[in-house]
Amino acid sequence: MIGIEVIDKPRLDGKRKALVLAEDRVGHYPEFREFFVRRFSLETNGLSRPAYVRAPSGMIYSLVFVGRSGEPFPDGIEIYALADALEPLSEGDVDTDLWALLSWMIDGIGGEWKVEDLDATGRLYQLPFLSDRG
């Protein structure tokens, strides 16, 4: 159960964008960049709008794609939690939401990239929320 839902642009009234994860080089393995291009039609949409996903906690995240001269687009990705404007984030929820997002990404990339390898890597490095998943 990955639990990521791609959604249309939500209402942003009363929200703030809280940066929770940044990647400077999404094309380090080209299939990662190709996944985002394919999934969000970035060849057509380019920089015109971010993508939005709803994660298992119910929090909505925006994915902002970053371009860099001389590099295929996107070169980077920034992930923002759309939090209530004046409320702190639940770091535990963000942690599990991001893990769900990574699982969704790996599942979408496919091929030699497998969610079970991501889970095994997370268990090897003892992510606390994976310890009771066997």
Add this chain to the structure above:
Amino acid sequence: MNLDAAKAPGQCVHEEWPYEPRFKRVNGWRMHYIDEGSGDPVVLLHGNPAWGFLYRKFIKPLTSARRRVIVPDMIGFGLSEKPVREQAHSLDGHIANLTSLLRQLDIRNATMVCHDWGGPTGLGFALSNPDRVRALVIMSTWAWPLPPAEFHKRIFPWRMMHAPLVGPYLLGRHNALAGRGMYLSVVDRKRFRDEAQSAYENILPDPAARLLTWTWPRWIPLDDTARGLERFRSLERELKKSKFPTLLVWGREDEVFDHKTFATRFKELLPHAEGPELVTGRHFLQEDSGVEIAEKINNFLDRIDARHP
């Protein structure tokens, strides 16, 4: 045990690290190093995700043998400045950083002790500044363009660990390499956990400070499109021509840079090298056999002194 690297740059309290912090600007970055003892210099170079602390057991044996010991923290690690953008880092840039430091200190007759990414950077310095270098000590590293080990080609756990977005999450948010990663790469894990692990974790207190822990793995060439490929080709080519007296020291239990593959390859490139001398140790062999390796370095340098009094 008390180490609070978050207090301020250069402030670090640990009973095994009593050394005066020193700083130089290199290529616009603030580089931390220690400079202890006097005599011909021995430069101790760490890799990912360590810092000079990795060599804490080397310093007294070397200075007691009347050698000057210089231990830099690579830009991005330890008490050095930690750029927050991946594009700040490159193999050539790190070689140039080390070169800047050692030229500012006007280092001559140096022995370069190279481990992990301290290998390609330290060898890069040595091969382009041969007039400043006397000898090499090579431990658990590589200096050629092909993938260094089968381990580095596998998705689980290596390529997954630093994959796009996964790296910033696992190694950034969760500090996986400086904590669990190093723990898995020593032999005496209990001692490491009790005595040293926090010193590596706490020196990288925030996710952004850990950027180089997932950036360096991305510089390991896996195919002929890799960044840094030409530098590795030149390292291999120049190393083969070099005549530096060299000592190879390897961890017997090193399963990533296993000695049968890697020390053997260095022996092919440097047939005159002594060793490999095997000690108890996985990749971070300094943790398990620090004093023993320091003595091996002293003995190696004594033999050179005897040949060239």
